[in-house]
Amino acid sequence: MTGVKRISNWVRVLREQHQLHRAVENRRREMQQVLVRTSAVLRRAGESDTSRLTICSVNYQTKFALDLNANLTASLNPEMVHSTTWLVIDNSRESEEMIGPDDQRFTVIGEKNCSFPSAYGHGAGLNELLPEIRTQFVLFLDPDCYIVRQHWIDEVLNYMVDKKLAFFGTPTHPRVISRFRYFPSPICMFVDLSRVPIHSLDFTSRGAEWKRNLLYYTILPRLERLPSRIGTELRRLRIGRLHDVGYAIYREYVNKPDTLYENVVPVFDPPATPSNLIKRCILDLLPDSLSFVPKRPGYFSVTGFHERGYFGVAELGWEEFLWKEEPFAFHVRSGAGGWKDKYAFRPLLVEAVNWFISNAR
Numbered sequence: 001m002t003g004v005k006r007i008s009n010w011v012r013v014l015r016e017q018h019q020l021h022r023a024v025e026n027r028r029r030e031m032q033q034v035l036v037r038t039s040a041v042l043r044r045a046g047e048s049d050t051s052r053l054t055i056c057s058v059n060y061q062t063k064f065a066l067d068l069n070a071n072l073t074a075s076l077n078p079e080m081v082h083s084t085t086w087l088v089i090d091n092s093r094e095s096e097e098m099i100g101p102d103d104q105r106f107t108v109i110g111e112k113n114c115s116f117p118s119a120y121g122h123g124a125g126l127n128e129l130l131p132e133i134r135t136q137f138v139l140f141l142d143p144d145c146y147i148v149r150q151h152w153i154d155e156v157l158n159y160m161v162d163k164k165l166a167f168f169g170t171p172t173h174p175r176v177i178s179r180f181r182y183f184p185s186p187i188c189m190f191v192d193l194s195r196v197p198i199h200s201l202d203f204t205s206r207g208a209e210w211k212r213n214l215l216y217y218t219i220l221p222r223l224e225r226l227p228s229r230i231g232t233e234l235r236r237l238r239i240g241r242l243h244d245v246g247y248a249i250y251r252e253y254v255n256k257p258d259t260l261y262e263n264v265v266p267v268f269d270p271p272a273t274p275s276n277l278i279k280r281c282i283l284d285l286l287p288d289s290l291s292f293v294p295k296r297p298g299y300f301s302v303t304g305f306h307e308r309g310y311f312g313v314a315e316l317g318w319e320e321f322l323w324k325e326e327p328f329a330f331h332v333r334s335g336a337g338g339w340k341d342k343y344a345f346r347p348l349l350v351e352a353v354n355w356f357i358s359n360a361r
Contacts (some may be wrong), residue, residue: 058125062143123203144332150360164196167261178242186246267304267320
């Protein structure tokens with residue numbers, strides 16, 4: 001009976017995923033038509049909008065994080081805050097987690113997007129914000145990713161112009177093996193829309209990728225419960241294989257020679273090198289696509305904020321990112337740090353944000 005129930009559950013999940021995928025695809029096609037018209041509006045943006053940067057975020061039970069992020073951004077960029085528009089689509093289910101209509105820091109767009117759960121909801125939410133953008137530069141930012149560099153708005157945008165960059169931002173942290181490497185992720189992704197057509201941006205999965213994601217989200221994790229050696233080696237099959245939020249953009253632009261992009265540097269302490277010579281040789285021969293540690297030189301740094309005299313957050317299980325050898329941002333990875341109470345980390349987060357406001361360099 002247990003086997004029958006399992007099969008029944010798998011069939012139900014597959015059916016739900018297929019229906020969800022069709023809904024996302026239909027909405028994506030509608031958005032593409034709107035975005036083609038938006039491209040023409042963007043070409044006239046300099047005449048109609050004084051803002052230089054649009055920030056886009058999806059709020060899903062993250063009002064506390066967004067409040068802190070807005071305060072940090074305003075404190076570090078006092079001269080630019082009035083030329084920045086912050087668009088938010090509110091996907092929260094609880095009223096206390098929603099952005100208030102009188103909050104002047106944010107422009108809340110559209111209705112709740114709760115019909116698209118998890119990664120679908122995040123990607124679909126970002127897509128919903130695209131037609132509202134009226135600036136050359138846009139930053140897609142997770143509410144719990146905090147850019148801590150003083151005057152970062154002006155500095156990053158000028159840097160992108162000087163280097164002719166289409167994309168700039170934080171890559172997926174190396175400890176998250178399932179997502180793409182070596183390209184800015186939507187956790188913190190700057191885009192110059194004069195170099196990238198806005199209608200080419202799509203943050204949802206495409207085609208039959210929902211089937212692939214179902215495999216890598218559900219089936220492989222169960223197989224990894226096999227005895228340790230077998231389970232560990234099976235984990236290599238998940239490296240870079242999860243095609244969710246932002247993957248379509250990565251696939252479109254990662255190998256285009258005329259589209260330039262740059263990553264900031266994640267702080268990562270890789271596993272110890274095996275003492276066994278044969279094991280070391282095997283790991284050295286593995287391709288990057290099967291290696292737990294990214295092999296591109298200079299992609300990550302083993303020293304982080306604390307070693308540079310700043311407030312260290314890596315000890316809390318959060319992700320640190322460097323730019324020009326100085327702290328650029330940190331990301332509060334959900335579930336990291338072993339917090340049993342989802343509110344327990346908040347005092348430490350407030351302490352970290354306040355430290356960077358008080359010690360801006």
